[in-house]
Amino acid sequence: MLDFIFLDFNWMQLLQPQWYIENGGLWFIVFAVFAETGLFAGFFLPGDSLLFVTGIFSNDLVSEGLGIHVSSSFVNLVILGIVISLAGIIGNYVGYWFGKKSGPFLFERKDTFLFKKKYLLQAKEFYDTHGGGAIVMARFIPIVRTFAPIVAGIVGMETKKFTFYNIAGSVAWVFSMLFAGHYLQQLVLGWFNFDLKEHLEVIVIGIVLITTAPILFKLFFSKKKNPSNDTV
Numbered sequence: 001m002l003d004f005i006f007l008d009f010n011w012m013q014l015l016q017p018q019w020y021i022e023n024g025g026l027w028f029i030v031f032a033v034f035a036e037t038g039l040f041a042g043f044f045l046p047g048d049s050l051l052f053v054t055g056i057f058s059n060d061l062v063s064e065g066l067g068i069h070v071s072s073s074f075v076n077l078v079i080l081g082i083v084i085s086l087a088g089i090i091g092n093y094v095g096y097w098f099g100k101k102s103g104p105f106l107f108e109r110k111d112t113f114l115f116k117k118k119y120l121l122q123a124k125e126f127y128d129t130h131g132g133g134a135i136v137m138a139r140f141i142p143i144v145r146t147f148a149p150i151v152a153g154i155v156g157m158e159t160k161k162f163t164f165y166n167i168a169g170s171v172a173w174v175f176s177m178l179f180a181g182h183y184l185q186q187l188v189l190g191w192f193n194f195d196l197k198e199h200l201e202v203i204v205i206g207i208v209l210i211t212t213a214p215i216l217f218k219l220f221f222s223k224k225k226n227p228s229n230d231t232v
Helices: 012-015 017-023 025-038 049-058 058-067 073-103 117-140 146-153 159-192 201-227
Strands: none
Touching: 012 058, 017 025, 017 049, 017 201, 025 058, 025 073, 025 146, 049 058, 049 073, 049 159, 049 201, 058 073, 058 159, 073 146, 073 159, 117 146, 117 159, 146 159
16 A cells, blocks of 8 residues: 555655645645644645645545545535644644743754754744734745744743634635635636646646745845945
């Protein structure tokens, strides 16, 4: 069953949403969402594009992954949303707990292949700027969503407060991406007879550009606002 992990596998496949769907189905997607939101080693996983593509294949994923055959696409999306949201909620709790236990140690830790301190610092800056709402907004920002719950644990965010933002953020992120993927597929297919299932690479590139735009915007304009003081 797991032969695909050892045969014809390369690490770049972890960035391709269709690879999860074709080789592991629903439960592989659930694990990927949990890993990206709860384990700092999962910061590179394609959360947004994975959920978007999951919405496109929602009917097949529910029938094959859960053995439930429902004729309503809306119901299938809700079922997927609940299952995957739970994975995101539990993932953030793991990150929060890890942050509480490890505390300042992480800020002193040296970079490794699976840990980059700069991402932790970016998440802390994001948290300091937006407060508790950062837990919700971070869900929609790659890399930051992995480290935001860890930072919340490090700074000692109240558990009840974190729980509220954690649940709200996970539900908003998962459901919006699933519904967007499914209904955009239906819309484009109906209006232009263009099947997004056959052009998933376009979706991935588009989502990556959209979700990373705020980070690129900040990096570009922060440099313009803080020019070098060096003089010749």
